[in-house]
Amino acid sequence: MRLSRPQIQDLALGVLGILLFLLGWELIGFYKLAGLTWPRFSTVMEYLFDPSRRGLFGRAMGASFSMILGGYLLGFLIGLGAAMLSYTLKPMQPGIDRLASTINAIPPIALAPLFIVLLSREVTGMAIATINVFFVIYVAATSGLEKSRQNHRDLFKVLGASKSTRMLRLDLPAALPSIVSGMKYATPAAFIGAILGEWFGASRGLGLLMVSAMQNFQIPLLWSAVFIASAASLIAFGLMSLLERFVHGRFS
Amino acid sequence: MSPETAINVDHVGMVFTLDDGTELTAVRDVDIKIGKGEFVALLGPSGCGKSTILRLVAALEEASFGRVTIEGQDPAELSRAHRLGVAFQDHALLPWLTVKDNVALPYKVAGKKVDTTRVKELLELVGLGKFAGARPSQLSGGMRQRVSIARALVLRPDVLLLDEPFGALDAVTRRHMNVELQRIWAEDEVTTLLVTHSVEEALFLADRVLVMTGRPGTVAMEMKIPFARPRDPSIQRTPEFHAMADKLTLALEPEA
Ligand SMILES: Nc1ncnc2c1ncn2[C@@H]1O[C@H](COP(=O)(O)OP(=O)(O)OP(=O)(O)O)[C@@H](O)[C@H]1O
Numbered sequence: 229m230r231l232s233r234p235q236i237q238d239l240a241l242g243v244l245g246i247l248l249f250l251l252g253w254e255l256i257g258f259y260k261l262a263g264l265t266w267p268r269f270s271t272v273m274e275y276l277f278d279p280s281r282r283g284l285f286g287r288a289m290g291a292s293f294s295m296i297l298g299g300y301l302l303g304f305l306i307g308l309g310a311a312m313l314s315y316t317l318k319p320m321q322p323g324i325d326r327l328a329s330t331i332n333a334i335p336p337i338a339l340a341p342l343f344i345v346l347l348s349r350e351v352t353g354m355a356i357a358t359i360n361v362f363f364v365i366y367v368a369a370t371s372g373l374e375k376s377r378q379n380h381r382d383l384f385k386v387l388g389a390s391k392s393t394r395m396l397r398l399d400l401p402a403a404l405p406s407i408v409s410g411m412k413y414a415t416p417a418a419f420i421g422a423i424l425g426e427w428f429g430a431s432r433g434l435g436l437l438m439v440s441a442m443q444n445f446q447i448p449l450l451w452s453a454v455f456i457a458s459a460a461s462l463i464a465f466g467l468m469s470l471l472e473r474f475v476h477g478r479f480s
Numbered sequence: 481m482s483p484e485t486a487i488n489v490d491h492v493g494m495v496f497t498l499d500d501g502t503e504l505t506a507v508r509d510v511d512i513k514i515g516k517g518e519f520v521a522l523l524g525p526s527g528c529g530k531s532t533i534l535r536l537v538a539a540l541e542e543a544s545f546g547r548v549t550i551e552g553q554d555p556a557e558l559s560r561a562h563r564l565g566v567a568f569q570d571h572a573l574l575p576w577l578t579v580k581d582n583v584a585l586p587y588k589v590a591g592k593k594v595d596t597t598r599v600k601e602l603l604e605l606v607g608l609g610k611f612a613g614a615r616p617s618q619l620s621g622g623m624r625q626r627v628s629i630a631r632a633l634v635l636r637p638d639v640l641l642l643d644e645p646f647g648a649l650d651a652v653t654r655r656h657m658n659v660e661l662q663r664i665w666a667e668d669e670v671t672t673l674l675v676t677h678s679v680e681e682a683l684f685l686a687d688r689v690l691v692m693t694g695r696p697g698t699v700a701m702e703m704k705i706p707f708a709r710p711r712d713p714s715i716q717r718t719p720e721f722h723a724m725a726d727k728l729t730l731a732l733e734p735e736a
């Protein structure tokens with residue numbers, strides 16, 4: 229993908245912003261402006277990249293990222309499936325809409341104990357991530373499926389398209405820009421859900437690391453775990469933005 | 481004209497209810513019979529209801545009065561059987577498909593195997609062989625219209641509906657496309673309804689020309705075109721052609 233001038237400018241500004249942010253972090257830590265619980269950026273990096281901790285962080289990342297990815301995929305499939313169902317069976321749409329909003333209106337924190345009882349501590353994070361992602365994708369896909377243009381709908385009618393053919397060849401491609409935007413906003417939602425879920429007693433993962441670091445006042449460990457989660461979420465978000473740009477260029 | 485009626489627009493009226501609740505009569509008491517294998521051109525000023533008639537025949541609208549049938553059946557039966565070819569006024573190409581895939585779409589929708597030779601031939605015929613892999617956004621308006629004509633023809637439909645297919649073309653390309661369309665049409669002599677603003681185009685292509693006027697629109701005049709087929713572009717320079725063109729032009733602007 230070739231970048232245009234304004235895109236390069238955006239990129240440069242973005243990099244500059246991140247550098248300024250990290251510099252600020254370093255300085256606040258250096259002058260202890262925010263007290264003892266704010267370490268210098270370099271301290272955190274030293275801690276994080278110490279070879280002796282590679283195993284610790286590796287295992288935590290492996291556990292969390294697989295929960296995030298699992299929840300993301302599951303939530304995506306359920307969300308898209310529900311949107312396609314409510315689009316195909318129009319009379320069911322208000323019902324599915326209400327169900328989805330109700331599920332979304334309940335704070336995941338309140339659901340976590342239920343999941344722990346119903347499922348297990350290990351997959352509670354994944355379950356919350358699934359719910360978060362489900363809702364974002366459902367809303368995006370539902371609005372996207374309405375986006376096909378009237379003249380294209382006329383065309384498919386004239387060609388004698390069945391409902392499923394129209395779904396596959398018109399409604400879904402027309403919905404793709406909305407769906408991909410939804411997928412972008414679902415990425416941080418999956419991270420939040422999974423890590424939050426791990427606070428409730430998972431035996432591995434970044435969330436567990438955060439909780440135990442907090443309880444034992446291991447400040448660099450806490451910041452390292454937060455740093456990994458934030459950086460990974462930002463990178464995933466950035467990659468989804470690239471995908472979004474490509475899809476918007478082609479499908480709308 | 482063959483005696484067998486293919487398309488029957490039987491005393492049709494169409495009333496649209498606008499957003500503010502007022503009613504707009506788009507066409508009134510339109511009675512058109514098109515024989516099997518006949519090529520009929522529909523002329524008329526903008527807004528007189530030509531596209532409305534076409535959409536009624538394509539089962540995209542339901543008549544408020546009267547009834548449209550194709551071979552005695554509801555027009556929707558024809559589209560359901562994938563036997564209807566339509567080129568819309570606004571081309572309606574899918575932006576995410578290449579030109580070639582847009583033309584092949586009717587096969588896919590009908591669940592048939594794509595005849596790539598046919599797709600290629602038609603693209604050559606409309607002068608877009610080199611653009612098979614391009615996307616609609618990379619084409620000019622006139623090129624997009626030509627793709628949509630190729631798409632309308634690809635399945636060799638029983639009924640062909642063309643809504644100002646050459647509206648965006650320059651005079652030279654347009655004349656060239658008219659000759660090509662005549663040739664493609666002669667292959668299967670498919671029953672055709674062509675909406676156009678061009679008197680010359682109507683005369684050159686059609687067996688019969690209908691002139692619609694007024695608001696609400698109705699058929700004001702009908703003219704049989706006697707030229708034998710295949711027609712050479714040179715007929716457009718004959719006195720006979722000019723006389724008919726004058727007559728149609730006059731019918732289009734009765735107040736002038
Ligand atoms: N869906 C609709 N709702 C309301 N009014 C409509 C609708 N479709 C067409 N009309 C009206 O019906 C009349 C005829 O429209 P139509 O598109 O058939 O004209 P036309 O002869 O094809 O014109 P043009 O040559 O400009 O394409 C117009 O007054 C238009 O406003």
Ligand SMILES: [Mg+2]
Nearest residue numbers: 530531569643
């Ligand atoms: Mg029109």
